[in-house]
Amino acid sequence: MRRPRKPRPKRASERAARRLPVNGPAVTASAVEPSRGFSRDSSVAAADPLADARIRPLLERYYGLAGVKQAALGPDHAELSLPKAERPFFRDRESLRVAFSLDALERDPDAEIAVLGSPFLAQVIEAIRSRAARLSLGLIEPTVPPPSDPKSVELTVPVRDGTAQPGATRLAVHPVGRLVVRVVLRAGAGVEEAVVESDVYDLSAGAKVDDDLAGAFRDLEAGRVKPANTSVARAAARVPTREPADLLRLVLSHLREKSAGRVTARREVAEKELALELGRLDRYFESILKExxxxxxxxxVTALAERRRTEEIRRSQVKAVVHPLQLIEAAVLIERAEWQVESAPPRGRRATFSAQRSLSGGTAWLLACPHCGRPPATLVVCRHDHCGCEACSSRCSVCAEDFCADHGIAQCRVDGQPACDEHVRVCPSCRLEHCTAHEGVCADDGHTACSACLAPCGSCGRVVCNRHAEQSHAAAPKGSRRLCAACLRYCEGGTNEPVGVDEVTQCASCGKSVCTAHQAVCAVDEQVHCSQHLRRTDNSRRLVCGKHRAACAEEQAALFASDEVGACASCGKLVCAGHSAECVEDRRRHCVTHLELLQDSMSSYGCPEHRKHCHEDGQAFSLAGVSECPICGKGACARHRATCAYCGRHVCTADLSREARRCVTCAQLAAVSDLPDEVVTAALAATGGEPKSSRSWRMARDRSHLVVEVDLGLRRKAVFTVRHGETVPDSVVKHSLLGSKRRK
Structure with a gap:
């Protein structure tokens, strides 16, 4: 059995290729400028496109300050031993190897490569930012002896409305230095990093130093010369460094100029990529819209397409993030010539202006504006007794005094004229600065505001600011007007739009305001109500307020006005006209539950008290339309009543035999021998006197009557009915061979 072959180990170049930075050589080449003053790695830089001559000196300065021990393994290869304090920045490693070229990385694939964008350089930058934000190089060796004649320099810059008197010439120690930053440019999917160095600046005067002093600074920074003994400048006064915010403002403006070309190139690439991406998005959403x-x-879909285009345009904008890495500074001995500058009366402001000349290179005097560091064309004395150039100063439009950019505003919010800090106010309405000449008082709470934010109320005429006023809509009853808080109302009849107090009426339900353009009245009380308290009825579509709304007991979901429903006379429930009617007898309204259509009256209804039901078919009739059957006692209508041919009573058809036409009581007549007295009395009344000796008497009883049959002889019979407890016959029918005849 053959053993499986072991996989061939990858070459060092393949493993090293995986460790290259993401942005690659193209980003590095565009991000880094050629270095000046470092020649020992020029052969490596010429042979390797990844090499950057700035990185190695930066690393060596970091090694010396942080106590990192370096052992050279080759001209482009080194091993670092990290002290305990620096290990957290390098993943807690005690030592690591660094390669400065691809050849060194080929020889040692486990080494870290020191190029822009690599993890190692990011770790070094993080260590520098946290532990080495400032590097002091010491005093630059003076090369020019100070002159003895203080009149050797003259002030050639004129003073606006003032004079300049020469003062003393003295020595001072000024801080000079430069700032090293990391600039990250982002646009779309592209990210570009670069380490940028500013020029050398006088950190107290804010001006760029001349080339001779800048060269001496770089020599001291590179270690080609040693710092001078501090005893040389023992008698000179030290001038402090500017405030950090002011210093960064000056240096960053210079860095912006140096990075302008790189930003322009990045923007051009981003615009091309944006055009391609927008074209792809347009084609994609166009295909979706067709479906x-x-x-x-x-x-x-259209809204989604616009949102995606906006996101892509925003993502493709060039954004620069500046990370300050290190401020490298040194001290230089400066000769200062001072002048006492004084403005003309009645102002009488005094300030000191100085020119400086470096004693460490160059003989030219530097005249710089104390505020912006640029060469001044005209000197201006600020009202706070310091001076600046004409570009950094203005004249107050209120008091006509000069001031610098730190003690006033260049433009008033109203007229665009400058104003000093004494006459500057911040409007609480618009939050903008204005001068006191354009200041007024708001009538709402007495605070001040700029005149651009103040205007009279269109209703009461009081002058109020924009914060305490609101503009009504053009569709308001009196058009668009400015309204103060006291005259402002919000119409509840529309979309809560602002209107004036003279355009509204109070809602009768809640007291809220309703303008005349959106007024509506309740159909019942004819008063104005707001939209929250008015609704239309379902049937008549009338507007009614909450107080005059009602519901029908038979149709709870429907809305009615209170005058469209009434109480049922039977049960008291509220019912509408569609679910109620008048009783034909009492003319009172009843609900449909207590009404029935009467069969003996055309389209008339009867309530329970004024209707009866026929027990034969269950239909309703008026009280006169139903009679009580004397046999069963139940009501029957005329259609279901008939006359018994034997006793003559009107009985219901249920108690009447159709064939014999006799009621069930007559069919049950039975012979009796003992007659009650009331029957005898009724028989006398029915026969008209004393009855003759009868052959037979028959009698039957039902609900209301006694039916008695008397045999009169000669085949004649008399049938009479008498109500229970009475002695007078109710009906009398005589039957003979000649027929039947009703006597009563």
Missing amino acids: QTDPESVGT
């Missing part, structure tokens, strides 16, 4: 037919879907 949409619903207007709502078309609107949704």
Whole structure:
């Protein structure tokens, strides 16, 4: 059995290729300028496109300050031993190897490569930012002896409305230095990093130093010369460094100029990529829109396309992030010539202006504005007794005094004229600065505001600011007007738009305001109500307020006005006209539950008290339309009543035999021998006197009557009915061979 072959180990170049930075050689070449003053690695830089002559000196300065021990393994290869305090920045490693070229990385694949964008350089930068934000090089060796004649320098810059008197010439120690920053440019998917160094600046005067002094500074920084003994400048006064914010403002403006070309190139690339991406998005959403037919879907897709275009345009904008790495500074001996500058009366402001000349290179005098560091064309004395150039100063439009940019504003919010800090106010309405000449008082709470924010109220005429006023809409009853808080109302009849107090009426329900353009009245009380308290009825579509709304007991979901419903006379429930009617007898309104259509009256209804039901078919009739059956006692209508042919009573058809036409009581007549007295009395009344001796008497009883049959002889019979407890016959019918005849 053959053993499986072991995989071939990858070459060092393949492993090293995986460790290259993401942005690659192209980013590094565009981000880094050629270095000046470092020649020992020029052969490596010429042979390796990844090499950067700035990185190695930066690393060596970091090694010396942080106590990192370096052992050279070759001209482009080194091993570092990290002290305990520096290990957290390098993943807690005690030592590591660094390669400065691809050849060194080929020889040692486990080494870290020192190029822009690599993890190692990011770790070094983080260590520098946290532990080495400032590097002091010491005093630059003076090379020019100070002159003895103080009149050797003259002030050639004129003073606005003032004079300059020469003062003393003295020595001073000025801080000079430069700032090293990391600039990250982002645009779309591209990210570009660069380490940028500013020029050498006088950190107290804020001006760029001349080439001779800048060269001496770089020699001291590179270690080609040693710092001078501090005893040389023992008698000179030290001038402090500017405030950090002011210093960064000056240096960053210079860095912006140096990075302008790189930003322009990055912007051009981003614009090309943006054009391609926007074209792709347009084609994509155009294909989706062709498939949409619903207007709502078309609107949704269009809005999504606009949002994606906006996001892509915003993402493609060039953004620069500046990370300060290190401020490298040194001290230089300066000769200062001072002048006492004084403005003309009545101002009488005094200031000191100085020119300086470096004693460490160059003989030219530097005249710089104390504020911006530029050469001044005209000197201006600020009202706070210091001076600046004409570009950094203005004249107050209120008091006509000169001031610098730190003690006033260049433009008033109202007229665009400058104003000093004594006459500058911040408007609480617009939050902008203005001068006191354009200041007024708001009538709402007495605070001051700029005149641009103050205007009279269109209703009461009081002058109020924009914060305490609101503009009504053009569709308001009196048009668009400015309204103060006291005259402002919000109409509840529309979309809560602002209107004036003279354009509204109070809601009768809640007291809220309703303008005349959106007024509506309740159909019942005819008073104005707001939209929250008015609704339309379902049937009549009338507007009614909450107080005059009602519901029908038979249709709870429907809305009615209070005058469209009434109480049922039977049960007291509220019912509408569609679910109620008048009783034909009492003319009172009843609900449909207590009403029935009467069959003996055309389209008339009857309430329970004024209707009866026929027990035969259950239909309702008026009280006169139903009679009580004397046999069963139940009500029956005329259609279901008939006359018994034997006793003559009107009985219901249920108690009447159709064949014999006799009621069930007559069919049950039975012979009796003992007659009650009331029957005898009734028989006498029915026969008209004393009855003759009868052959037979028959009698039957039902609910209301006694039915008695008397045999009169000769085949004649008399049938009479008498109510229970009475002696007078109710009906009398005589039957003979000639027929039947009703007597009563």
